[in-house]
Amino acid sequence: MVMRKPASQASGSRRLALWKEAKKSLRRHWQFYVLIFPAVLYFLVFKYVPMLNAVIAFKNYSVVKGIWGSPWAGFKHFELFFHNPQFWTLIQNTLLLSLYQIAVGFPVPILLALALNEIRGGFFKRTVQLVTYAPYFISTVVMVSMIMLLLSPRLGIVNLGLKALGFEPVDFLGIPGLFRTVYVLADVWQGAGYSAVIYLAALAGIDPSLYEAAKVDGASRIQKIIHVDLPGLMPAAVIILILSVGSIMSVGFEKIYLLQNPLNLETSEIIATYVYKIGLLNANFSFATAVGLFNSVVNLILLVLVNLLARRISSTSLW
Amino acid sequence: MPNKRRAIRESFGDRLFLAGVYVFLTIVLAVVLYPLIYILSSSFSNPLAVSAGKVWLWPVDVSLLGYQVVLSNPQVLTGYANSLFYAGFGTVISVTLTVVLAYPLSRKSFFGRNLLMMFITFTMLFSGGLIPTYFVVKNLGMLDTRWALLIPQAVWVWQVIIARTFFQSSIPDELAEASEMDGCSDLRFLWSIVIPLSKPIIAVLCLMYAVGQWNAYFDALIYLKSQHLFPLQLILRNILILNTTASNMDASELLKRQQLADLTKYSLIVIASLPVLVIYPFVQRYFVKGMLIGSVKG
Numbered sequence: 001m002v003m004r005k006p007a008s009q010a011s012g013s014r015r016l017a018l019w020k021e022a023k024k025s026l027r028r029h030w031q032f033y034v035l036i037f038p039a040v041l042y043f044l045v046f047k048y049v050p051m052l053n054a055v056i057a058f059k060n061y062s063v064v065k066g067i068w069g070s071p072w073a074g075f076k077h078f079e080l081f082f083h084n085p086q087f088w089t090l091i092q093n094t095l096l097l098s099l100y101q102i103a104v105g106f107p108v109p110i111l112l113a114l115a116l117n118e119i120r121g122g123f124f125k126r127t128v129q130l131v132t133y134a135p136y137f138i139s140t141v142v143m144v145s146m147i148m149l150l151l152s153p154r155l156g157i158v159n160l161g162l163k164a165l166g167f168e169p170v171d172f173l174g175i176p177g178l179f180r181t182v183y184v185l186a187d188v189w190q191g192a193g194y195s196a197v198i199y200l201a202a203l204a205g206i207d208p209s210l211y212e213a214a215k216v217d218g219a220s221r222i223q224k225i226i227h228v229d230l231p232g233l234m235p236a237a238v239i240i241l242i243l244s245v246g247s248i249m250s251v252g253f254e255k256i257y258l259l260q261n262p263l264n265l266e267t268s269e270i271i272a273t274y275v276y277k278i279g280l281l282n283a284n285f286s287f288a289t290a291v292g293l294f295n296s297v298v299n300l301i302l303l304v305l306v307n308l309l310a311r312r313i314s315s316t317s318l319w
Numbered sequence: 320m321p322n323k324r325r326a327i328r329e330s331f332g333d334r335l336f337l338a339g340v341y342v343f344l345t346i347v348l349a350v351v352l353y354p355l356i357y358i359l360s361s362s363f364s365n366p367l368a369v370s371a372g373k374v375w376l377w378p379v380d381v382s383l384l385g386y387q388v389v390l391s392n393p394q395v396l397t398g399y400a401n402s403l404f405y406a407g408f409g410t411v412i413s414v415t416l417t418v419v420l421a422y423p424l425s426r427k428s429f430f431g432r433n434l435l436m437m438f439i440t441f442t443m444l445f446s447g448g449l450i451p452t453y454f455v456v457k458n459l460g461m462l463d464t465r466w467a468l469l470i471p472q473a474v475w476v477w478q479v480i481i482a483r484t485f486f487q488s489s490i491p492d493e494l495a496e497a498s499e500m501d502g503c504s505d506l507r508f509l510w511s512i513v514i515p516l517s518k519p520i521i522a523v524l525c526l527m528y529a530v531g532q533w534n535a536y537f538d539a540l541i542y543l544k545s546q547h548l549f550p551l552q553l554i555l556r557n558i559l560i561l562n563t564t565a566s567n568m569d570a571s572e573l574l575k576r577q578q579l580a581d582l583t584k585y586s587l588i589v590i591a592s593l594p595v596l597v598i599y600p601f602v603q604r605y606f607v608k609g610m611l612i613g614s615v616k617g
Binding site: 048142146193 | 332333336337340341343344347348350351352354355357358369370372375416417419420422423426428429430431435438439442444445446447448449450451452453454455459470471473474499504505506509530533534535536537541552553555556559560581584585587588591592595596599600603607
């Protein structure tokens with residue numbers, strides 16, 4: 001670490017040291033700089049230029065005038081959005097769906113991993129892992145089709161089962177109140193095995209001497225789980241929780257879009273799907289970009305907050 | 320004496336708990352497995368049986384009719400071919416870009432690596448949004464071309480991170496420095512030494528990108544208009560979710576068509592997922608490894 005010198009001197013000599021280091025690296029690793037060029041270009045063009053393009057949220061974009069020629073509109077689109085009657089419904093749908101998903105989707109993989117960790121390796125354990133991990137690789141389209149087929153009021157297996165038990169068939173995807181439950185359960189079904197693997201990896205990394213100490217102290221399995229397994233999982237769990245919160249505003253957009261139908265729209269319309277419909281289907285570019293920008297900013301704020309919280313409470317955080 | 324008693328009691332409680340764990344896992348197994356088996360069975364059943372709701376677990380009146388219909392649909396076949404193309408070509412592009420980004424990032428003497436890392440990871444936190452990205456693609460003239468599916472989503476930051484972690488932990492700096500002193504250029508070192516040593520991580524990258532490409536539909540939805548470019552997932556969406564089919568059956572076939580329609584959906588689902596789910600058991604070990612590496616960095 002550099003020793004503290006008087007400010008001006010310190011920054012001057014540090015800058016000189018940095019510059020020397022840079023030149024050295026450029027000479028020695030010039031090939032690296034050439035190598036990374038296409039990838040950096042990719043990020044500039046497809047990630048950072050769109051951030052610049054997002055300026056149309058503050059303009060009245062006209063196709064004819066282009067991005068930079070279009071006149072300024074200030075916060076007009078944002079105000080339009082906030083006063084739009086749909087605003088609160090959208091926020092509510094987006095947040096409730098995400099929170100519900102985190103509430104169910106966060107503990108389940110942990111439980112699964114803890115359970116798998118309790119049993120010895122063997123055919124059963126490997127089979128469970130293999131099978132629960134598999135749904136993750138089913139594509140969104142196929143997954144949604146499966147949901148639609150299995151829950152179909154006419155001949156979906158679930159409703160056939162209900163009928164056999166004497167109940168009336170339920171149009172699961174047609175009732176707004178059921179939408180969130182259907183989405184969350186399907187999402188957990190698809191993703192739990194995949195997330196469980198991360199936790200299993202964390203569990204595998206726990207110092208075995210901790211287990212021995214627990215055994216010597218006469219801990220039961222449950223006590224061992226509470227006092228050794230769970231703390232060992234904490235870092236991974238915190239990171240995953242932060243990442244989940246960080247995607248609250250963009251939750252499952254592709255899947256939700258496919259699951260939407262006119263009947264469940266009042267619960268299933270989230271901000272991201274709204275942006276797509278208004279923006280690309282209705283060509284209301286400026287407005288949609290404004291809404292999208294609002295979405296991204298809220299997302300970023302949530303991420304920063306949760307990361308700060310994590311740093312205060314535990315020792316792990318994203319940065 | 321008290322110790323012995325305590326040991327036995329705990330052992331019983333533990334055994335009970337363990338039994339409970341087994342019950343839990345069996346239920347989980349059944350819950351995950353049943354829909355998959357049901358769909359598989361339905362796809363192999365007689366269309367009448369499926370429509371009548373006779374299928375519960377095993378196929379009823381085994382029939383390949385569903386598959387015949389699906390495989391004779393020209394849209395499905397083009398979609399399949401397109402998806403294979405996008406998955407193959409796209410993976411090559413993505414893995415190449417990922418590796419050339421991750422390797423320099425793993426070398427400590429590479430000036431600017433921290434800046435570069437922040438440059439990349441910031442894009443995970445904030446993005447310009449759907450419309451601005453669409454504009455970029457449009458202005459580059461990529462709309463309605465194959466490039467629109469190959470380039471815009473080419474590099475996933477997560478993949479760069481796990482590749483970098485792998486390089487950092489598996490390619491010792493001493494090795495690189497020694498070869499440098501012997502006059503081996505960075506490029507040659509990467510090509511002749513690093514890459515052969517990195518087969519596990521390259522396998523993971525390939526698999527993740529390939530599966531990602533195979534399963535993707537949204538980019539195709541917003542960027543493509545010409546049907547002959549559609550990947551399989553988009554065709555699937557049209558048939559399975561929008562219920563539109565390129566029907567070249569005449570009116571008298573309508574009743575049969577209705578029953579077939581239900582059946583073909585199941586067969587279509589199986590066919591579309593076939594490549595991924597067949598390779599999956601062999602390959603899941605590598606995915607697991609990838610997740611391990613990635614989560615070590617966190």
